[in-house]
C-alpha cells in the first residue's frame with residue numbers, strides 16, 4: 001500500500017484568508033473539501049500539492065436556501081444533506097435520486113457537492129498506484145504523450161464519472177465561482193472542457209462558492225448503471241428533468257470527459273434522444289466494462305428512465 005506523501009496543511013477561516021494562501025496554488029496547492037477524491041489522488045501520486053488548503057472551517061459554505069427564483073446550495077453541503085433535504089426531494093427528483101445513489105453512505109456524509117462536481121476524470125490505466133503506472137509509458141494525463149487505453153490516441157479519453165453534475169445540468173444549474181477578483185456565475189456545462197487532461201475550465205485560484213438551480217418544481221429522475229450496488233462510480237448515468245410544460249434536458253454521463261446534454265421541448269422529442277445519444281457516444285476500452293456494452297447501456301438506461309419518469 002502506498003504511504004501518504006508529505007505536504008503542508010492549512011485551514012483558513014475566511015475567504016480572504018483562503019485567497020491570501022492561494023497564490024501558492026499555482027506552485028502546487030490544492031483545495032480540500034471532503035477529501036474523498038483528492039486524498040486518494042495524492043496517495044497514488046496523481047496529484048502532488050505542496051500545500052493542501054482545507055476549506056471546512058470557512059463559514060457560510062454549507063446550506064440549501066430557497067431564494068425565491070433560485071435555490072442555492074453551498075459548495076460544502078454534503079451529499080448526505082442533499083439526499084435528505086425535503087425541498088430538493090420535492091422539487092428536483094433527478095438530484096435527489098443522484099445523491100441517494102452516489103458512492104456509499106459514509107462517502108455521502110463526507111463528500112461535498114463542490115468536490116463531487118470537480119472530481120477528476122478517471123481511467124483504468126491511470127487511477128493506479130505509482131508502481132503499477134511505472135510499468136507503462138507515462139500517458140497524456142500523467143505528463144507523457146501517449147494514451148495507454150487507446151493505442152495511437154492523441155488525446156486523453158479519461159472519463160468523468162460524477163453522479164451529481166448530470167442531474168444538476170438537467171436542472172439548468174449554474175455555479176458561482178469566486179476568486180480574489182470577485183464573483184461570476186457560469187452555467188455548469190461551461191466549466192467542462194471535454195479534455196481529459198484538464199477537465200475543468202476553473203483556474204487554480206478559483207473556488208466554487210455555491211450551486212444555483214432555477215426554482216421550479218420539476219419532474220424527472222436519475223438512472224445509474226454500476227458494477228457494484230454497495231459502492232461504485234457510474235459506468236453509465238442518465239438524468240432527466242422537465243418542467244410542467246414538457247420542456248427539459250436529458251444528460252448522459254460516464255462515456256467521455258464531460259457529460260452529453262440534450263434539450264427537448266416535448267415528449268416526442270425526448271423519446272428520440274436515447275437513439276441520438278447512442279449514436280453520439282464513443283466510449284473506449286478504459287473501464288472494466290467493454291465500450292460496446294457501455295454504448296448500448298446508454299440507450300437502454302435512457303429509454304428505461306424515460307418510461308419511469
Ligand SMILES: Cc1cc2nc3c(=O)[nH]c(=O)nc-3n(C[C@H](O)[C@H](O)[C@H](O)COP(=O)(O)OP(=O)(O)OC[C@H]3O[C@@H](n4cnc5c(N)ncnc54)[C@H](O)[C@@H]3O)c2cc1C
Nearest residue numbers: 033034035036037038103111112114115116118163208232
Ligand atoms: C470508494 C469511493 C467511491 C466513490 N464513488 C463515487 C460515486 O459513486 N459517484 C461519485 O460521483 N463519486 C464517487 N466518489 C468520488 C468522491 O468521493 C465524490 O465525488 C465526492 O463527492 C467528492 O467530494 P469531496 O468533498 O470529498 O471532494 P474533494 O476530494 O475534497 O475535492 C475533489 C476536487 O475538487 C476540488 N474542490 C473541492 N471543493 C471545491 C470548491 N468548492 N471549489 C474549488 N475546488 C474544489 C478539490 O481541490 C479536488 O480537486 C467515490 C470515492 C471513493 C473513494
